Amino acid sequence: MKICVLVKQIPGSEATFNVTPDGRWIQESGLPFEMNESDIYALEEALQIREKMGEGEVFVVTLGPDRCQKTIREALAKGADRAIHIKEEAPFCTDPLTIASVFTQVIREENPELVLSGLQSDDLGFGQTGVLIGEMLGMTTATLVVATEIQDEDIRVKRELEAGWFQWQTMKLPASLAIQSGLNTPRYPSLRGIMTARKKEIKDVSFNDLRNVDFLQSFKKLSIQHAEKHTEMIEGSVDEIVSKLVNVFKNEIRIN
């Protein structure tokens, strides 16, 4: 089975973000970059499916600037067979439809039976790319996937619903699945994996060459999130705090 995994590089979650003067992006200098969390699980799921089936190919596709090489090498070191790097320079596209249509052109040529992506990226947070690609390629789609079982012509997946509910569904292949974090235990690259990754193929293509639609949505301006509410801070010794809290509960919120 040929499996495509979409892997994205994002700024680390602990980072403090400053907006560029034009308001279109963040200042990247000094920021740590890493593989998007749910993409790590999507990659692991692909590697496990390949291992279970005893055959097949896993290739990753990454959109982003040169810095993404590090993340691509990491995916190859973990066991992906090869990679396609769609190169893009700032200012970055923030339109899910445009991004998906560029991915679609790359993936269509490869004709995979399965496309796996993380549920959403922690930077832009659209959570749409995998589903858009599935629709554009005429695949079945599922999101919030927490388990997969390959059957002959089908794939059976377990989806997380709201409030602790789950549901299995059987879908025709080819399929595009958006993977929820936590469904497996991602591996670390082995030393051998790191060595062989250097020899694996990374094919470069250009985002601008593939871009064939006009942007329909974009980030016009980024700004720092401000506190939404006035918070009354309760201070003092533990006893003072407790008596003030009791007063708030009884006289302000009126919990009785």
Place this chain on the structure above:
Amino acid sequence: MMDILVVLENKSGSIHRMSLEAISGAQQIGEECGLSVGILALGENASALAADASQYSVEEVLYLENENLNSYTADGYSAAVAQVISAENPHYVFFGHTYQIRDYVPRISAKLKRPFLNDVVSYTVDGGKPTFYKQSFNSKLVSELQTSGDGPVLVSFQSAAYSSENIQNGSASTRSVNVDLDASVIKTTPEEPFQKEAGGVDLSKADLIVSIGRGIGKEENIPLVQELAKVIGAELASSRPVVDSGWLPSHHQVGSSGQTVAPKLYLALGISGAIQHVVGMKGSKNIVVINKDPDAPLFEIADYGVVGDILEIIPKLTEALNG
């Protein structure tokens, strides 16, 4: 004809709470921008859902019943709703940003080649038109979104972006709509949904909630909080790490993969405030946060905040409230 079409989600025979919030948001935006609002119910018993929705102050309520929509599939729902949108041609289509919406609405966006602004938290009005905002970069930044081209814009709203309590009542007419949906479109066979653990309480109905996070430290400290909840008469809830650690069953979990709540009091003990938790409780009327870390993001949405050690405060608070 309506300018804003709100698409409802059917949650076990009633209107999903976040769909009600979307109706509330649509009424508010509609009033400010001079746009009329309509509603679409679809799936099994859509007519009953439409009858429920007709009590709100909107132009018209549409309902779509079709045997291929009785069970939810992304294949069927995306095809059907795309057809209704094309036929009605509204300026905007609103949804609550539920798990189901994430699953099928991007496919409508691809079918119609129109943008889907998802997880929107707020809007401003300029020249009679709304501009929408969403959170990005781990919710640390806010992005102003712009769209281009002609045709409907799809928008989903984050939980509690609008309050369902502000819905204006009225009386709307209902209209049946049809789509051309061949069974061959459905390439997905869903099984019956199931719950990981049976039982549990419906936290969404709770008036008072005491909720704990990682800051509770260890399982042995849980009874301290159970005692406090009992004294107040509150339900016990938690963030995901507490459930993942096995300290409480999953039906106590509040957040995007747990329950969504809006009690009169949400007392958050040792919860830092990851966005996945915040979306489940930010609609609470009064949020009281106690946390050792003064930089815990949850303080940003707190009405009352205490920087302190919950293990010291909880027993004394229980005692004082018991008196």
